Amino acid sequence: VIVIYESVRPQITILWRIPGTTIYRSTKQESSGSFVPNVFIARIGSSLYFANASFVKDMLLAYVADLEGVNPTEYIVLEMTPVISVDSTAVHALEDVVRDFRNRGVRVALAMVGNRVERTMRKAGLKSFIGEQWFFPTVDDAVQYCVRHQHLKRTKAQQNVGDGAAAALEEGTLDSIAVVHGDEIGFSNEMHPDYTMVFLTLTEDLPLITAEIALVLKRSRVAIVQCQIEPSSQGGGSKHMYLLRNLKATGKLSEAEIDLLKTELAGLLQEASAGAAAADGRVSTVSLAAAPPTLMSCPADSGKVATLEEALVMQQKSQMLMQKQLEEQSRRIDQLLRIGEAANTTKINL
Secondary structure, three states: OOOHHHHHHOEEEEEOOOOOOOEEEEEOOOOEEEEEOOOEEEEEOOOEEOOOOHHHHHHHHHHHOOOOOOOOOOOOEEEOOOOOEEEEEHHHHHHHHHHHHOOOOOOEEEEOHHHHHHHHHOOOOHHHHOOOHHOOOOOHHHHHHHHHHHHHHHHHHHHOOHHHHHHHHHHHHHHEEEEEEOOOOEEEEOOOOOOOOEEEEEEOOOOHHHHHHHHHHOOOEEEEEEEEEEEEEOOOEEEEEEEEEEOOOOOOOOHHHHHHHHHHHHHHHHHHHHHHHHOOOOOOOOOOOOOOOOEEEOOOOOOOOOOOHHHHHHHHHHHHHHHHHHHHHHHHHHHHHHHHHHHHHHHHHH
C-alpha cells in the first residue's frame, strides 16, 4: 500500500543553490541555500504514468501560485533524474503543464532527462513542442540559460523589438551573455558525514587572502582538515573549498558557529575587496548573502578558461603559495601567543 501511495503521489522536492557552488539541494536538507530570483527549481520524485501525472501537474501549479507573492515565477526547472519512464498519459500531462505555464508567461526547462525518457518524449513530439533548447544535462546549465533568457527578454522589452526580430536576436545573442556571480560564501553540514564544508567564490584575486582566511578560522577555533583552491571559470578569481571541524567538539560546526564564521568571513572579504578597489581606484562591495547573478554581454569566445594544463599549473602554484602563507601565518600567531603569555606571566609576578 505504501509503495502504491508513493507512486501515485510522488514527492516534488524544491531545490535551491548552495552559495559559491553549482550544487542544488533540497530545501529540507540544506538550511543555508539561496533561491534564484524568478526561477522555481523542483525535482520530480518518481516515474510518470497515468496514475500520478495529474497529481504532479496540480502540485506544480500549486507551488507556483504559493510563491507568487514571494518570488514570482518566470521559469520552472524540473530535475528529472528519478524519472526513468513516462507513459502516454504523462506525456500529455507534461504537454498540458508546459502549455498552461507558457500561456502565463512562464517557460519550462527540463534537466537531467534520461535516455529512455528522452526517446519517449522525442517520439511523442513533446521535445519539439517544448523546444530542444530547453533540455539540459545539469540543473545549473538550465538555471544559467533561464537567467540569460530573462535578461534578453527584458532587454527586448525595453527596446520594443518585434516578434520576428526578437526570435533572430534570441538565437544569436543568448550564447554571448555571460552570467557572473559576485563574491559568495556557502556552508553545508549535510554534504560530508564528518565535517562542515565551506565554499568561497572570489571574483578577483585578493593579496594574501588565503592567509587571512586561515587566520579567521584559527581565531574561531576551527581546524582545516582539507583545502582545495582552483581558478574560477569566470577568470581573474578563484574558488575555495574547505573541510572544517570544531576544535572543541572535534566534529561539525553548530548553526551558531556557522553564522558567526559566515559573518567573520564576509567582513574579511568586504575589507579585502575594498582595499583592492581603493588601490585600483574602484568602488567595490561584498554582500553576506548570495548576490543575484550579474549579466554581461560579451563575445561568445571571450573569457573562456585556459587549457587544462595551464589550469592545473595555476592550481598547484596557488596551493603552494597557500601552504607557505599558512606556515608563515601560523608562525606569526604562535609568536604573538608566546608574547601574550609572557606578558601575562610578568603581570602575575608583579
